[in-house]
Amino acid sequence: MSLPPGFLDELRTRTSLSQVVGRKVMWDARKSNQGKGDMWAPCPFHQEKTASFHVDDRKGFYYCFGCHAKGDAISFVKDTENVDFMEAVRILAAEAGMQMPDRDPQAQAKADRASQLAEVMELAVKHFKLQLKTGAGAAARDYLAGRRLAEATQERFEIGFAPDAWQGLWDHLKAKGVDDQMILDAGLAKPSQKGGKPYDTFRGRIMFPIRDARGRCIAFGGRAMDPNDNAKYLNSPETALFDKSRTLYNHGPAREACGKGQPLIVAEGYMDVIALSEGGFTASVAPLGTAVTETQLQMLWRMADEPIIALDGDTAGLRAAHRVIDLALPLLEAGKSLRFALMPEGQDPDDLIRAEGPGAVQAVLDRALPMVQLLWNRETEGRVFDSPERKAALDKALREKILLIRDPSIRSHYGQAIKDMRWELFSRRAPAQPRSGPRRKWNAPDPATPAAKASLLVAAGEAATIQMREAVILATAALCPDVVEEFEHALEAMDCTNPDHARLRDVILHHADTGAESLALYIEQKIGADALEKLLRLPHVALAPSVRRPAEQEIARMTMAEELAKLDAHRGLAAEISEASEDISHVADESVTYRLHQAAEARNRALRSEQEDRAEYDLADNGARLKREEKARLDALLNEIKNSEPGR
Template sequence: MANRFGLRDNARMSLPPGFLDELRNRLSLGQVVGRKVIWDTRKSNQGKGDLWAPCPFHQEKTASFHVDDRKGYYYCFGCHAKGDAITFVRETENVDFMEAVKILAGEAGMTVPERDPRAQEKADARTVLVDVMEQAVQYHRLQLQTGAAAEARDYLERRGLSAEAQARWEIGFAPAHGGVLEQLTGKGVDQKLIIDAGLAAESDRGSGLYNRFRDRIMFPIRDARGRAIGFGGRAMDPNHPAKYYNSPETPLFDKGRSLFNHGPAREAAGKGKPLVVAEGYMDVIALSEAGFTATVAPLGTAITEDQLRLMWRMAPEPIIALDGDTAGLRAAMRVIDIALPLLEAGQSLRFALMPEGLDPDDLIKTQGAGAMQQLLDQAIPMVQLLWRRETEGKTFDSPERKAALDKALREKIKLIADPSIRNHYGQAIKDMRWTLFSNRKAAPVRKQRGAWQPRQDAWKRDVSPVATSRSSALASGATDQDHLREAVILATMITAPAVAPEFETALEQLDSRDPMHRDLQACLLRHLGADDLRDAIISDLGEAPLEKLLAQNHVRISPAIRRGGDAEIARLCLAEEFAKLTTRRGQAREIEDAVEDLSGIADEGLTWRLAEASKAVDQAGRGDDDDSAEYAVGENGALMKKDEQSAFDQLLEQIGFAKGDERPKS
């Protein structure tokens, strides 16, 4: 038996029907051929699957070898070689048909089934079933023109489908009484074939056969090759429990591996149309009639892995356009969980969420195709919808809630198999996390003299009605120390990248006062965990900020920098600097709050509170060598104030450094 490429191969006939179609659907011919050729980038259009290269089968310098990745065929205009992925592997690897199938099946993650001696018989049976389905399509189309279908025609007209559109989509009608079973048996079609095609079934009550589709508008479902494989039927009775009903699983129809409008959408996507994934038949028809011809829909189920692979064969970034109700959002979230493990470079999803209460058909009818186009243009990447799912409607006002968010997002990102994509998702999540929590820190507007600024910039304001020149000078001295500590923290995290992620939460809460420090802080949070943290920072900010930071004297003499590479010294240094900075700023905030409360008449309590806070900042401003402060000797041998030692121990405990652990001397 000769195949469609002129090859005679008995092995082909021994494989189960549909296996080779599934294998071709899962594979990208461009990827298979790309291992053997170098694409001509000037002539190729990879976005459309239109690829050109010098032919691997004969010596040439010009790119006359053409691959149509969407249709899965190649052809050389020089030597006239042609075929599909199986043919290409056979010719280039010098293997037989079954060996080529095994090679490709391994790449596609499929298991080659045992040879079936009845495979050809089954293939012939499938051909017969396709013919039965085509007869059913024509029968239902004729029934739509009868008097019994008047209500169905009125419904389609109300939905905006003209007679021409109904003909284009081959829409039909299954009458309430009689039907395709009687029609086909009257033409001599075996009843078993009608059952196998999913058009009729045996009654559980023993009353014989009955038509599966009754009193329904019928939408034919065709595979990528245009063969009728099933039906979707919409009930005319508004109270029917099953508004839409699909063909059952048959030798032709596997609803988890099929898409409505697959063939026409693939062709339109190949011409540059964006691939849109809608929820149902009418949405696909409405979108296509409005000009969005590369539109498909799953068949009565949530989108499956196999359907995603089919979509990615048509376009690298399908747009999921689901209804704007709760069910539509839940469906979008389910798609994310299915898609994450399957992501590859250049292969993802975007989401266009309809306005609440509207589906694509409603939107086009009420606001026009332009409104739909605008939604598609604004479709968001999958990572943003993942973030929205984990954060929308939730508050993160405690470390425990933040930790729960981190855990949930980490678990999802772990599902991504590709390490590069996993890394980029992690960075995108860090960016959004930084934005969320940094925005949350802005204080509410308070009634005060002068213009309001965010709370973290309060040190810039001159709002103290009782501030003396001495207290201002002390505050200035403390601020200088804050700047030094910030610099040491940032430099240590950059030079000790293995330790830095342990202090992510502390870094996130750091209110950097220096613009350069803020840039480095944000950059660090984006790239914590990167393979080369220093290179990532230089790539974002250039070399100047890093050189300026590391050139400062107080940074160079820090034990963590002098003894670079010692993770424990770096860990202790970071814990100590964060502890001292947090303590000092907590005291400074006491002054800030007290001053803000002095908008009325000061009482003795407020005056005492302000004096005590000023004394604390006074001590902080004198530096660590002042003997008048209360000190404790830390386990690392450094002098620390008792409140700083407490903060230091708490921070070490948070990062899992037990109190009894041996701590090296700095």
Template structure:
């Protein structure tokens, strides 16, 4: 509701912040000066022994020099009571003796109606609780005893019993409550064929459902008959009750969250009761249906990162996966979910009864973030032994995170999933350094490579046999060439949105030389479906920053690239094809050289020179245009054009295999 101008100012004027805060703290008499309204106390928002919490009563503000909590009387009530703004205002208005502003007449009529229906439910609740204590509730009491629910727990959660027949309607009639009002409240129903109204809950253990303000809005019933059509039944949706916007145990859980407990979301009434009795008081449950968006928003108002505790069976995992898809578009910084998967075949009630609260705490402590469960959903039980299957996984992951609206969160999801994908597909080499000859157990070996023209020799490195790579003998010029080509590729993609999808396999297999290039490539792929250049640029900047993008775009080779200077789809496509082909060929050559050096140090290989020559030929065919721009080219023994660093490495390999060559 909207408040008239001046109402809050008047409220703050009438209240003493010292009085409001004084209900929650113990003032430090040595530091405080009540006459000046200068009060000090240990902070109620974090554990401490010293008095670092300061209240300035004249200004009407508080501040903690330890945890930096600050605000006014309304903020204090909101934070300590874990209530909404309007609820905090209502609490303070009652304390100050100020009536709340009049509402719209129709809105007031609805409010009055809701209050009347809540009273009907309270009357029904008294009836149900009484029935549980009488002879007709013996079987229900026996069931609760079997489940280990103590009498004091039944009282705490107001558990009742609804007998067969229409006993509730008769009891309500005796109190002057009409059948029509009982139907509106949801505790009675009327058949469509015009027959007489009947009790909605019959032969069921009854659980009252209250909203965050404590109003009794409906009931849930557990059937005593094992053959009943529905084991659990919620009251019908009426003016007072919308099950998609309500949570069982809402009020007590919200208060517990205000004291620092983590919000736990379980599946049903009995789980909530078992968890609460075990000390996990910040526990709620949806009302017999899958979690809804409104329930998620309600949870996030209580706690920034609720833990969804689900059974470890197939149904529990399916429910978790549905929650992931629901939550993705709603994610914000500091607003997410974690998932605690219980042992298969056990719910929280079972686990606590068999192994105690400590076992449940271990499950909650092991709760995983959404991204972990998302990866599990897309990979568990699947085989990715072909390019098509891998591409299917890539598409599924992109589709899953596409609904995320926060660019930063989407970027972090993409980074983590990319790393998981890399770990899944990373080739695993067999064997170790010691097994491949010399320096057992991977001990370091020294490799001596002759200099150009027989001018002495130099030591490459002291490394494990399997660790010597061609990158150790590749010149800085080659690295610079790769960086230049990567920069051109990235800039072309930025200036020509939409092309990333056409080159997706090549781009996903492009292992960039620097982390900055990798971050930029990831940002581009995250927004690969964006077709507006300005929007793509802004999304990329949001993920990697303006400076990183500027460094790439200011590269001299980037600035003269035609599809960057004048974006054009056809020109950009030709440029990307050429640059990506050259990068692939150059890196293929180095990969062969890596394996050649490794094989050379381990054992002679008569096929080695052939492999190197084939790799070099592929490399030169793809990059022959570079030869005109480079000054230090020579001809190897096989007639191939190589750079100086590559020539030296090649001579070293040949001389090792055939010393006379």
């Protein structure tokens, strides 16, 4: 409905904001100046003891200096009464003595028709309630007693009964003078296919009236008494009053309870809502036999910023939760989200509250998971990520879901949360695997022997080189974090030899997407003010092209790729040297020297780079190209191995 020009201005002129707000707050007499319309009170939108909520009665606006809530009389009524814009206007117009503008004739006729249908529905409510108290309703009363529904609860939710008769309600409404078409249009009867008298929609069912937010009965839900009935629950058909995708069971009472601070709980059915309400969780609603729709989500968010979806603790409940997540992701806004409370296996909220009481339900609600956690669980639970391909598949699935989020800020926070959980999963280092085949008992070589000395010297040289490579990689990532995503997996797998390097690597992986300046602040906060500065002062780091020209992403990308490749090659040679040193005390054969030559050649292939000065190379016995000083070190080690062989 559109309002004529000037209507809202007139309404605001006639409305005293301080009077409207004064119904919800206690003014601070020391800070307030009523004569000037300058009023102060503790904010009604968040818990506080100081008076930070300011009302300027002359301008007609309020503002909270604590939570930053602001608006006029209409927005205040909307937020405190949990009503939509037009309903807030109606409330204020009635208080101001203003007549709401008339609708156009077509809209007025439609509204009149809806009012007439609502009157017919009320007649049906009274009929069903009366039938529950008759002899025909004995079995229904026994069922409700078995579900421990007190008579006061039945009265509160207006539960009734439709006897198993073809025209019971039809005849009752006709006796009240209701037109045939009105009964049909209300969805209370269906035309006969054989040309006879229409028959009742609901027969042999316990009846639950479904009311809209304004309290009008717009539909019914019926639970079959016959366990063999094809439909255990049956809702009214779609009518001029009823659209199940835009309706929530118990909407009005739940909205009122939310306004008083109750958490909004979304259950699956009528009995869950009734049980929760009787247990003290009065802000409970349910969709009507279908998955939650986009419109229903928006209705929920108008009542509460973070509704709790309470689902059965089984596979079907999890599937329902996942459908809600997929629906909600594109609709997320700042401060608007969902949490998910999964009931124990095989139980729904009705079962749990009747078996263990409200405390058990509260415990489940307290453990409700945020959407991002359930999204992560869906993609990871029961799966093994023991290969790069499986990890890449996980990244792809999560990235596709996060891209559904339209709000860039929320999308960024989801990405960071997923990154943190991913880091937690993949940073658990697997224990080293034992070498295949039989192992001989190994006694460490005497460090005084020439062979041991040679191997230790070579290993020490490799360790120092590895640490230098790590430093260049981390400095490049810190100065140009835009390239980190491309090398994220390699950085995660990098076993840092230096604990300081490991801490720096973790901070970079967690915060690289915040930009170079913010990343530097994170490094300073988490490691120390001089951590990055000390790293950049290292001579071999300061000479790296990516450090000298940090703004050039292509140079940073090339440096990262080359240094990571060199690091892998160095680690391979170091591992072979370590095993060769172990084998020195045993019978050494040609396989030891072959492995060393191959590892050295792999390392030197990685070291060949356009960014390095070319050096002269010698050929090893197997044809591998080695730098001269490296070949000399390797030859010394091989000679010691040969000299240690038995019989020499």
